[in-house]
Amino acid sequence: MKQKAEPKQRLLDAATELFFKQGYHATGINQVIEEAGVAKASLYMHYPSKEALLLAFLQHRHETWFAGLHAATAKAKSPGKKVLAAFDYLQQKNVEEDFRGCAFLNMLSEVSDKEKEALAIIRSHKNELRSFFTQLLHEASPAVQTHVYLLFESAIVESQLYRDQWPVQEARKMVERLLGQK
Amino acid sequence: MKQKAEPKQRLLDAATELFFKQGYHATGINQVIEEAGVAKASLYMHYPSKEALLLAFLQHRHETWFAGLHAATAKAKSPGKKVLAAFDYLQQKNVEEDFRGCAFLNMLSEVSDKEKEALAIIRSHKNELRSFFTQLLHEASPAVQTHVYLLFESAIVESQLYRDQWPVQEARKMVERLLGQK
Amino acid sequence: MKQKAEPKQRLLDAATELFFKQGYHATGINQVIEEAGVAKASLYMHYPSKEALLLAFLQHRHETWFAGLHAATAKAKSPGKKVLAAFDYLQQKNVEEDFRGCAFLNMLSEVSDKEKEALAIIRSHKNELRSFFTQLLHEASPAVQTHVYLLFESAIVESQLYRDQWPVQEARKMVERLLGQK
Amino acid sequence: MKQKAEPKQRLLDAATELFFKQGYHATGINQVIEEAGVAKASLYMHYPSKEALLLAFLQHRHETWFAGLHAATAKAKSPGKKVLAAFDYLQQKNVEEDFRGCAFLNMLSEVSDKEKEALAIIRSHKNELRSFFTQLLHEASPAVQTHVYLLFESAIVESQLYRDQWPVQEARKMVERLLGQK
DNA sequence: GATGAATGAGTCTTCATTCAT
DNA sequence: AATGAATGAAGACTCATTCAT
Numbered sequence: 001m002k003q004k005a006e007p008k009q010r011l012l013d014a015a016t017e018l019f020f021k022q023g024y025h026a027t028g029i030n031q032v033i034e035e036a037g038v039a040k041a042s043l044y045m046h047y048p049s050k051e052a053l054l055l056a057f058l059q060h061r062h063e064t065w066f067a068g069l070h071a072a073t074a075k076a077k078s079p080g081k082k083v084l085a086a087f088d089y090l091q092q093k094n095v096e097e098d099f100r101g102c103a104f105l106n107m108l109s110e111v112s113d114k115e116k117e118a119l120a121i122i123r124s125h126k127n128e129l130r131s132f133f134t135q136l137l138h139e140a141s142p143a144v145q146t147h148v149y150l151l152f153e154s155a156i157v158e159s160q161l162y163r164d165q166w167p168v169q170e171a172r173k174m175v176e177r178l179l180g181q182k
Numbered sequence: 183m184k185q186k187a188e189p190k191q192r193l194l195d196a197a198t199e200l201f202f203k204q205g206y207h208a209t210g211i212n213q214v215i216e217e218a219g220v221a222k223a224s225l226y227m228h229y230p231s232k233e234a235l236l237l238a239f240l241q242h243r244h245e246t247w248f249a250g251l252h253a254a255t256a257k258a259k260s261p262g263k264k265v266l267a268a269f270d271y272l273q274q275k276n277v278e279e280d281f282r283g284c285a286f287l288n289m290l291s292e293v294s295d296k297e298k299e300a301l302a303i304i305r306s307h308k309n310e311l312r313s314f315f316t317q318l319l320h321e322a323s324p325a326v327q328t329h330v331y332l333l334f335e336s337a338i339v340e341s342q343l344y345r346d347q348w349p350v351q352e353a354r355k356m357v358e359r360l361l362g363q364k
Numbered sequence: 365m366k367q368k369a370e371p372k373q374r375l376l377d378a379a380t381e382l383f384f385k386q387g388y389h390a391t392g393i394n395q396v397i398e399e400a401g402v403a404k405a406s407l408y409m410h411y412p413s414k415e416a417l418l419l420a421f422l423q424h425r426h427e428t429w430f431a432g433l434h435a436a437t438a439k440a441k442s443p444g445k446k447v448l449a450a451f452d453y454l455q456q457k458n459v460e461e462d463f464r465g466c467a468f469l470n471m472l473s474e475v476s477d478k479e480k481e482a483l484a485i486i487r488s489h490k491n492e493l494r495s496f497f498t499q500l501l502h503e504a505s506p507a508v509q510t511h512v513y514l515l516f517e518s519a520i521v522e523s524q525l526y527r528d529q530w531p532v533q534e535a536r537k538m539v540e541r542l543l544g545q546k
Numbered sequence: 547m548k549q550k551a552e553p554k555q556r557l558l559d560a561a562t563e564l565f566f567k568q569g570y571h572a573t574g575i576n577q578v579i580e581e582a583g584v585a586k587a588s589l590y591m592h593y594p595s596k597e598a599l600l601l602a603f604l605q606h607r608h609e610t611w612f613a614g615l616h617a618a619t620a621k622a623k624s625p626g627k628k629v630l631a632a633f634d635y636l637q638q639k640n641v642e643e644d645f646r647g648c649a650f651l652n653m654l655s656e657v658s659d660k661e662k663e664a665l666a667i668i669r670s671h672k673n674e675l676r677s678f679f680t681q682l683l684h685e686a687s688p689a690v691q692t693h694v695y696l697l698f699e700s701a702i703v704e705s706q707l708y709r710d711q712w713p714v715q716e717a718r719k720m721v722e723r724l725l726g727q728k
Numbered sequence: 729g730a731t732g733a734a735t736g737a738g739t740c741t742t743c744a745t746t747c748a749t
Numbered sequence: 750a751a752t753g754a755a756t757g758a759a760g761a762c763t764c765a766t767t768c769a770t
Contacts, residue, residue, distance in 0.1 A: 007755075023292050025207035029740060039756045041742075046754090050740065106291035108343060109283065110205050126343060146352050150336040157339055158332065161290060161308060170328050189730085211765055221731045223767080232765065371751080387656050389571035393744055403752045405746080414744065465655065472707055473652035474569050490707060510716050514700035521703055522696065525654055525672060534692050553734075575761060585735040587763075592733090596761065731770085738764060747755075 008046040010036040015057045020103050024054055024110050051115065058121040061103045066128065079136040080179045083148060087172040090155055091165050101160030148175050190228045192218040197239045202285050206236055206292050233297065240303040243285045248310065261318040262361045265330060269354040272337055273347050283342030322361070330357050372410040374400040379421045384467050388418055388474050415479065422485040425467045430492065443500040444543045447512060451536040454519055455529050465524030512539050554592040556582040561603045566649050570600055570656050597661065604667040607649045612674065625682040626725045629694060633718040636701055637711050647706030694721050
């Protein structure tokens with residue numbers, strides 16, 4: 001039980017942390033409400049089901065993650081620098097979040113084809129990420145744009161796997177080379 | 183309920199299918215034994231716990247996946263061709279398994295740091311995959327070896343995400359270019 | 365949610381419909397307030413508890429049912445005709461209310477001996493019905509009066525059971541014969 | 547918690563008592579298992595749902611009730627005496643079961659049209675009761691057969707309502723007269 | 729070696745009620 | 750007078766595991 005505040009926000013915060021750390025199915029509603037310090041029925045006041053809470057979590061994560069990305073890349077002077085800054089953002093997140101990887105890819109392996117809404121958010125998140133690179137690299141070839149995206153994705157996944165920054169650092173170097181020879 | 187055969191094998195088969203399709207936590211012990219056509223206590227005869235079944239699943243998947251990889255790459259005449267054949271193997275698996283992606287990366291997002299044994303199998307699977315590429319490309323630079331590995335990984339993950347072969351095909355082309363300029 | 369009007373009346377209307385259709389325990393407070401288009405706390409403003417709402421429902425039903433009975437029997441010229449008109453009233457109610465039977469007997473099977481007030485309303489409703497027949501048939505023997513009452517009661521119950529008018533029609537014929545031989 | 551015995555039977559016994567005494571919706575699964583002295587999951591081993599338990603209860607009650615009826619009427623020498631003995635059976639049940647009335651009519655007011663199976667058992671119980679009278683009175687007119695049935699039904703219902711034997715006794719007298727004049 | 733029955737702790741969800749505004 | 754938010758207790762049901770046979 002925690003301090004009093006906006007219950008809906010506390011529930012979302014608790015769910016965000018737990019779903020991300022432990023996964024969706026491994027996290028029980030009881031754990032969420034205890035962490036949030038909120039009564040069980042209050043959860044169902046604000047979210048009609050556990051799945052609704054999942055969707056809220058994904059949406060919220062989507063927004064904060066991109067807000068962080070834009071903040072982290074804002075200062076970079078050129079598109080190429082911005083791209084590299086995105087990799088630095090990844091390293092920062094790894095440190096902050098103890099190498100839990102990508103919340104969306106993690107969820108992808110837990111949801112079935114039935115949960116269309118969750119899948120839609122996951123896909124739209126990644127589409128927005130691809131757009132981010134495509135727009136920055138609009139002068140480069142589509143092949144290079146996709147190449148950068150794919151390296152970014154493996155950078156997240158592999159650093160989660162090895163609990164180490166090397167995949168991000170290696171991928172960053174590869175991107176640097178890729179953009180240099182353009 | 184299915185036909186009579188080796189119960190232990192049938193349990194492993196059922197678990198393999200269900201854990202891979204639905205995830206570990208989303209799959210109940212009851213579903214496994216029903217699919218296997220085996221009594222509940224029989225499961226615990228052969229596997230002391232659900233987690234033990236998980237480990238057996240991962241181990242089994244590891245072996246069959248690599249057996250498939252070696253079979254699929256055996257006919258290729260050169261190391262470069264073998265690498266490309268690995269990407270073709272990916273496409274084949276996507277079709278066979280309806281784009282369920284990598285069983286090991288999927289499990290990675292469900293297990294916590296506590297489940298050391300599962301993590302160990304997951305990591306050793308990926309290490310063996312890295313070795314596969316490193317050995318084939320022993321004449322190339324370590325950077326290229328890693329680059330191919332990273333593209334291979336995103337190829338799996340992204341084709342699961344989009345339920346489409348394009349990420350494998352694109353990654354394959356990039357690898358082709360990478361190896362061509364060597 | 366419905367149009368604005370007297371909240372207290374709307375609550376009673378909603379409860380009347382739902383308690384009668386689904387039963388008391390099968391009807392939740394949330395369903396009542398949603399049907400009534402009223403806030404939850406407003407319900408507890410007007411009725412201190414769910415049981416109070418039940419009592420109001422029974423009382424209201426008692427009044428409207430007898431109002432209908434008196435209206436339906438008013439035009440009949442003789443006591444005997446009035447008695448028969450009561451059976452016609454039953455048929456009319458069956459049509460209007462889709463053979464839901466007697467709200468009071470239905471509730472009788474849901475309330476325990478503890479809910480004295482509800483029981484009291486139920487019994488007083490039936491006592492008034494007996495009086496209705498007794499007064500109309502004051503020239504007949506007590507045995508006949510009771511006989512008519514009992515046939516009336518089974519007519520309601522059995523038409524609910526079979527969802528058919530035949531029990532009312534048969535009972536009506538028996539009463540006709542009973543009164544004819546007087 | 548009670549003594550060890552066949553759990554399935556104990557569950558049915560507990561459900562029989564509680565559903566009959568309190569009604570279906572007013573009885574929780576927790577109460578049933580506590581009364582039966584059985585674990586929750588054991589209930590769901592034997593009965594897949596609460597509704598399945600309800601059906602078992604109705605079926606069981608149907609069988610025991612008719613077994614009692616046949617036993618109670620067996621000794622009577624003539625069909626007419628058997629019919630009257632049925633009314634005596636009712637009085638006996640009222641004493642034994644504290645005027646809880648008819649389990650089937652009570653349930654009728656709790657189940658909705660959706661629960662087809664429960665409705666089917668209820669109706670078949672009453673059809674069998676009608677058959678019982680029809681066969682005994684096969685020499686009488688259909689009108690008399692139905693008349694007896696209807697009086698029998700009100701006898702149960704009204705004695706439950708008033709918690710008194712008079713409705714059974716009155717109905718019995720009416721039937722006596724009815725059969726006497728035949 | 730194999731099983732069906734049994735279990736305590738857990739799942740997600742809804743209950744009738746109260747409170748601060 | 751009226752409300753949306755909040756709650757503890759209870760709802761039906763499932764979990765992974767064990768045990769007697």
